[in-house]
Amino acid sequence: MIVSGFTFIRNAAKFDYPVVEAINSILTMCDEVVVAVGNSDDETLQMIQRIDSEKIKIVQTIWDDSLREGGRVLAAETMKAFNATRTDADWCFYIQGDEVVHEKYHSVITQAMEENCNNQRIQGLLFDYLHFYGSYDYVANSRKWYSKEVRIIRRNQSIYSFRDAQGFQCNGRPLYVKKIEASVYHYGWVKPPDKQQLKQQQFHKMWHNDEWVSQNVKQQAEFDYSQIDSLAKFTGTHPLVMQPRIKSKNWNFEHDISYRNLSLKHRFYEWVERYFNWRIGEYRNYRLVKGSSSRV
Secondary structure, three states, X not given: OOEEEEEXXXXXXXXXXXXXXXXXXXXXXXXXXXXXXXXXXXXXXXXXXXXXXXXXXXXXXXXXXXXXXXHHHHHHHHHHHHHOOOOOOOEEEEOOOOEEEOHHHHHHHHHHHHHOOOOOOOOEEEEEEEEEEOOOOEEEOOOOOOOEEEEEEEOOOOEEEEOOXXXXXXXXXXXXXXXXXXXXXXXXXXXXXXXXXXXHHHHHHHOOOHHHHHHHOOOOOOOOOOOOOXXXXXXXXXOHHHHHHHHOOOOOOOOOOOOOOOOHXXXXXXXXXXXXXXOOOOOOOEEEOOOOOOOO
8 A cells, every 4th residue: 555645835934833843753654754735934845854864855836825715725735745645655654744643643544545446436435523712722713614635535536635735626526435444633723823813914814805805814923822712621632743843833822721712502512422423514514424433
């Protein structure tokens, strides 16, 4: 079984993306990792070049900043990396620059790829998500955060990154996927407040024009993490590759988890999900194939 990892990144240092940790978190499960490094204003290229592995394959790209509508530039950059993976790969492991896979899931993921390798009906593998917010001590737990995403796909030329690179489709249809008991740790909302504010000011430009950004994104020095509807304390462990970053964090964020700014409708939706394991109205860009799944 051959596995190619792939990702894209731009201005990782400027916006404090843990992309090196992201890449290292999947490296042992892959035969190669393709990194599409976009034209950056910082040392992003040097950061990737310093990763000590012959598995790293760098593709330098130029982002088309005119592709603002719907974040299409993110899908375009995803495809540049995907198209550069080995043509003989069985699976391609996609990881974004602020996502990390805990080492405790490595055996589960590898087993799932092996078990489904010859079942061509399965076009991808579906992961759960943990969204960290404010600091490494809290996770977001309201409905506005997506709960699952496809992160391993077939090396199939008919599969492509969809919309703003949050999912994949094949010939205009969602992928048939198998759910596995593994989670992706999303750290996109854990940055020093000044870095988070800078990211917000730039990130929205991938979806909206300058006028919209100026009217809807606050012009301030630091991001206000207190404006959040619901959080829970994180009681687990972080991936080993994240430990040095976590130890060097230099800001404080505290939140009263008893405070929950949720409408009655969303409280009802939560109750339904809790007791019936059904998330009402959740967007799903995949078709789930029922059956046994690997467990950690």
